[in-house]
Structure formats: C-alpha cells, structure tokens
Amino acid sequence: RRRERNIGPMVGNRLPKKMLALLKTAGELGRDMGWEIYAVGGFVRDILLGRPNSDLDLVVEGDAIAYARRMADLLGGRIKAHVKFKTAVVILADGQRVDVATARLEYYEYPAAMPTVELSSIKMDLYRRDFTINALALRINPGRFGQLVDFFGAEQDMKNKVIRVLHSLSFVEDPTRILRAIRFERRFDFQIGGQTLRLIKNALSLDLFSKLSGTRILHELQLIMVEENPLACLNRMQELGILEAIHPLLKLSGERMQVLMELVKVNNWYKLLYQKPEAEPWKLHLLGLTMGIKRDQIGQITSRLRLTAREERDFILLRDQIGEALMKLMSWREDRSRLSRLCAILRPIPLEGVLFLMARSKKEHIRRNISQYLNRLRDITSDVTGDDLKTLGIRPGPAYTTILARVLDAKIDGRATSREDQLRLVERLWRTMQRRGGAQCEGT
Ligand code: ATP
Structure with missing residues (x-):
C-alpha cells in the first residue's frame, strides 16, 4: 500500500538553498529524460528528523548511468560509473557528490552474499533496504516535488522511535544489518523493535556472523567507530553477544571498557587541539578491544577482520611498540632534563599508539608529559642545520645525524x-668525536 504525503514545505525549509536548487535541477533533468527521480535513504530520513545530511542518494526509474552523464x-562535473551495478557517482565541481542508482531488485543468492542486480521499480528498490526509516523516497520531478513515498510505515516508526526491518529474512540476507541497527539505534536514541530484536537474536543463534566476510564486518565497525558515541554501540554489541560472535576473543571486559572510555576522552581532547593529523578511529578502538590478547593470538583477530597484509603488519607492530613503550615509561622519571628521553620513547610510535599510551597510563605524571609531548615537544626542532655543520667544516656523513x-x-x-x-655544542661534540677518531674533518 503506497502512502504519499506532501512534505515540500518542510524540504524547502530544512535544506540549505544550494542543496534545494540541486534537487530541483535533478528533478527537471528527470522530467526531460522521461524518468521518475527519487531522493532516497538517509538523506530523506534526515530531512524528517531535522538532521543535516549532504550525502545525496538518487534513484532513477530508468538508466542511472545515462542520467548521471547528463x-x-x-552542472559541470565528472562521473564514475559501475556498469555491473547500474550505478554512478557524479562529482560536481564544488565537490558535492551525488550517488545515482537504477531502481532495482536485488537477489541474494545465499545468505550474506553480495548482491547481483536486476532492473525493477522504486518499491522493490526500497524493499531491499535495511530498515523502514531508511526506506523512504522523495519525489523530485517538477509537479510532484516533495511527495514523500512511504510504503513501510517509516514515518510511524520515526514517531515511535523504532528501528524495524522490512521483513523477517532481512538479517539472514545480510547480517551486517545487525551492526547497522545498533548504529542507528544509538545514534538517534531509538529502540530496536521487539520483533526485530528477536530476529537479531535468532540470526545470532544461527551463527550467521561466521559466514560474513571480515571485510564487511570491518567496514561496519569502522562506521560505528566514527559515530558520536561509539562506546554505546560497543556496549550494545556486547550485551547482545555480537562482539563474541565476531570473535570469541573480542569480549568487552570491564578493563577494556575502561580504557576505551579513556581513549575516547583523550582522542576528543586531541581533536579539539589539532584538526590534523587525526588518529584513525578503527585503529584506536581496535587497540582497546584487543587489549590483553596475546601476541600469538592477535593474528586470529586481524585475519577475522581481513586486514590487509600491510594493515596487519602495522597493527601488530603498533601493539609491540606500545608494549615496549609501556615498559620504558615505567622507569621514566619526571624531570625536565629527561624530556628528550620521553621524546625518544614516543617519537617512533604512530599517533594512535601515543593516544593509547596516554589513555592506558594510570600515572598522572605520565599522562601530563605525554600531553606535553603532543602539545609542544614533538614539534621542537633544533636551530642548527646540516648547512651549519658544513660551514663549521664538518664533512657530511653519519656524524651529522648523531650531532x-x-x-x-x-x-x-x-x-x-x-x-x-x-652551535657551541656542535663544536664540542665534533671535537669529542674527532678525539675518538670516529670521523674526518675537512679543511682543518
Ligand atoms: P549514514 O547517515 O550513516 O550515512 P545512511 O542511511 O545514509 O546512513 P549508507 O550506509 O550511506 O547509510 O547507506 C545508504 C542507504 O543504503 C541506507 O539509507 C539504506 O537504505 C541502504 N543500505 C545501506 N546498507 C545497507 C544494507 N546492508 N542493507 C540494506 N540496505 C542498506
């Protein structure tokens, strides 16, 4: 049963002018090509929820790639087309992206498989989506602009603050939706509906997660970790036994939770001070989630999550570096004259590791000094350069690095x-080195 309602005025009020103009132009182009165009998914959901969202997804009842080209x-832009999926991304001159898909029906060959594609209409396109609140469409062709198409009771679910799947096989088709349900539930402060929750538990008892590729799990975990409150999601995952379903070693112990909470605080503090470079959220959280896992077992997690060989190597190295630094920091005494020693401990470690060390350290003076390191010490450079050394007559070579x-x-x-x-110190150092007969001096 199709339910339509005009929300044109709300669309006009809530969208930035530029986005509104883009939608109108996109609708006019649809009319010119003889196709019905819809805005869909999170974009429409967020108009109704009054939340900003600039990720525009369009569905074309026609040829999405031809439409994207036009x-x-x-508008002046370029496209990237995926012929196999009949989708395209338009990247406009100002950087705005528009995802365009052909209204389609997706078949799932077996549970948790990647979809293959066939042509169909908007209702089938919406029916393959994850939750009612993400299965809304907004007509944008002239004359119908602002008609909200709601086949599945999404507006009602929004009023009731409920996350609900569209049919009972939803999680069997795609278990990553379980992670998405939790992400949306926590983000909007909604509740997963009773029947949907039963379906989640059922999917878990059927062990559907074990069939799911690590790549897809990691992708959804990454989305969770950039949410405003990732820990609420991790908590909910723990409560439902999802972390352990991903891998038994990933249980969220009290100690891990404690460190994760500190990590979020430390990372927020860091982000307030510096925009760039940012710590990669998944690395940061994965450090917390895998805390205490022994070195010879960590490979089980990295291979479950299908990290690339390089990511795996870097992650294991990062954990090793952290372990080593923790030992060294234990014997580091707070003293101005020993700050260079602290820098030597921290400098080789990537930012995620430094933040983790800060979160992990129980000793106040260590935290304070790591924060000094991030604040100031790591940016200190000496006021003499290799050129100065040359001027002083020191022949370029390994001695430069040492000095x-x-x-x-x-x-x-x-x-x-x-x-x-x-400069005086350079001369002193150089004289000492010469006395020891280590290097040669030019011209003197
Ligand atoms: P966000 O605000 O986090 O970007 P979104 O709803 O825009 O949320 P996307 O991951 O960008 O989420 O997906 C766009 C749309 O595609 C969703 O609104 C949903 O309709 C659909 N979708 C995404 N992933 C799935 C999935 N695993 N199963 C079914 N539908 C999905």
Whole structure:
C-alpha cells in the first residue's frame, strides 16, 4: 500500500538553498529524460528528523548511468560509473557528490552474499533496504516535488522511535544489518523493535556472523567507530553477544571498557587541539578491544577482520611498540632534563599508539608529559642545520645525524636553548668525536 504525503514545505525549509536548487535541477533533468527521480535513504530520513545530511542518494526509474552523464554535463562535473551495478557517482565541481542508482531488485543468492542486480521499480528498490526509516523516497520531478513515498510505515516508526526491518529474512540476507541497527539505534536514541530484536537474536543463534566476510564486518565497525558515541554501540554489541560472535576473543571486559572510555576522552581532547593529523578511529578502538590478547593470538583477530597484509603488519607492530613503550615509561622519571628521553620513547610510535599510551597510563605524571609531548615537544626542532655543520667544516656523513640528534635533545632538555648555545655544542661534540677518531674533518 503506497502512502504519499506532501512534505515540500518542510524540504524547502530544512535544506540549505544550494542543496534545494540541486534537487530541483535533478528533478527537471528527470522530467526531460522521461524518468521518475527519487531522493532516497538517509538523506530523506534526515530531512524528517531535522538532521543535516549532504550525502545525496538518487534513484532513477530508468538508466542511472545515462542520467548521471547528463547531470555531469549540465552542472559541470565528472562521473564514475559501475556498469555491473547500474550505478554512478557524479562529482560536481564544488565537490558535492551525488550517488545515482537504477531502481532495482536485488537477489541474494545465499545468505550474506553480495548482491547481483536486476532492473525493477522504486518499491522493490526500497524493499531491499535495511530498515523502514531508511526506506523512504522523495519525489523530485517538477509537479510532484516533495511527495514523500512511504510504503513501510517509516514515518510511524520515526514517531515511535523504532528501528524495524522490512521483513523477517532481512538479517539472514545480510547480517551486517545487525551492526547497522545498533548504529542507528544509538545514534538517534531509538529502540530496536521487539520483533526485530528477536530476529537479531535468532540470526545470532544461527551463527550467521561466521559466514560474513571480515571485510564487511570491518567496514561496519569502522562506521560505528566514527559515530558520536561509539562506546554505546560497543556496549550494545556486547550485551547482545555480537562482539563474541565476531570473535570469541573480542569480549568487552570491564578493563577494556575502561580504557576505551579513556581513549575516547583523550582522542576528543586531541581533536579539539589539532584538526590534523587525526588518529584513525578503527585503529584506536581496535587497540582497546584487543587489549590483553596475546601476541600469538592477535593474528586470529586481524585475519577475522581481513586486514590487509600491510594493515596487519602495522597493527601488530603498533601493539609491540606500545608494549615496549609501556615498559620504558615505567622507569621514566619526571624531570625536565629527561624530556628528550620521553621524546625518544614516543617519537617512533604512530599517533594512535601515543593516544593509547596516554589513555592506558594510570600515572598522572605520565599522562601530563605525554600531553606535553603532543602539545609542544614533538614539534621542537633544533636551530642548527646540516648547512651549519658544513660551514663549521664538518664533512657530511653519519656524524651529522648523531650531532643533530644530540643538539635537538639538548634543546628539548633546556641545555642549549639558543642557536649560539647549540652551535657551541656542535663544536664540542665534533671535537669529542674527532678525539675518538670516529670521523674526518675537512679543511682543518
Ligand atoms: P549514514 O547517515 O550513516 O550515512 P545512511 O542511511 O545514509 O546512513 P549508507 O550506509 O550511506 O547509510 O547507506 C545508504 C542507504 O543504503 C541506507 O539509507 C539504506 O537504505 C541502504 N543500505 C545501506 N546498507 C545497507 C544494507 N546492508 N542493507 C540494506 N540496505 C542498506
């Protein structure tokens, strides 16, 4: 049963002018090509919820790729087409992306398989989606602009704040929807509906997760980890036994939760101070989630999540570096003259590891000094350069690295703050090295 309602005025009020103009133009183009065009998915959901969303998804009852080409010609942009899926992305000159899909029916050859595609209408397109709130369409052709198409009672579910699947095989078709249900539930402060929750539990008892590829799980986990409150999602996953269904070693213990909470705080603090570079959320959270897992078992997690060989190597190395740094930090004493030592411990470690160490450290002075490191120490550079060394007659070679590193340490520790002090130190160091007969001097 089709339910339509005009929400044109709401669309006009809630969308930024530029987006509204884009929608109108997209609708006119549909009319010119003789096809019905719909905005769909999260974009429409968020108009109704009054939340900003600039990810525009369009569905064309016609040829999406031909439509995307015309849109790119008309507005100035380029397209990337996926012929197999009959979809395209238009990237406009100002960077705005428009995803365009052909209204389609998806067949699932076996549970949790990737879909193959066949042509069909908007209702079938919406029926293959995850939840009612994501299965709304908005007509944008002129004359019908702003007609909301709601086949599955999405508006009612929004009023009741419920996440509900469209049919009882939904999680069998695609178990990643379980993770999506949790993500939307926590994001909007909704509740997963009773029947939907039973279907989740049923899917878990059928062990559907074990058939799911690590790549897809990791993708959904990554989406969770960039949510405003990823820990609420992880908690809910734990409550429903989902983390353990992904891998038994991923149980969310109290200790892991504690560190994850600290990690979120530390990372928020860091993001407030610096826009770039950002810590990669999945790495950060995975460090917390895998805390305490032994080195010879960590491969089980990285292969379950199908990390690439490089990601796996980097992640294992990162954990090793953290372990080593934790040992060294235990014996590090707070002292201005030992700050260079702290830098030496932290410098080789990627940002995610440094933030993890900060979150993990129970000792206040360690946290304070790591924050100093991020704030100030890591950016200190010495005031003498290789050119200065050359001017002083030192022949370029390995001695340069040693001398410049020692000078930097001296500056960090406050032993040679001015350039003059640092130049004097260079000369002293060089004389000592020469006495030891290590290197050669040019011209002197
Ligand atoms: P977000 O606000 O997090 O971007 P979204 O709803 O836009 O949420 P996307 O992952 O961009 O989510 O997906 C776009 C649309 O595609 C969704 O609204 C939903 O209708 C559909 N969709 C995405 N993933 C699935 C899935 N696994 N099963 C069914 N439908 C899906």
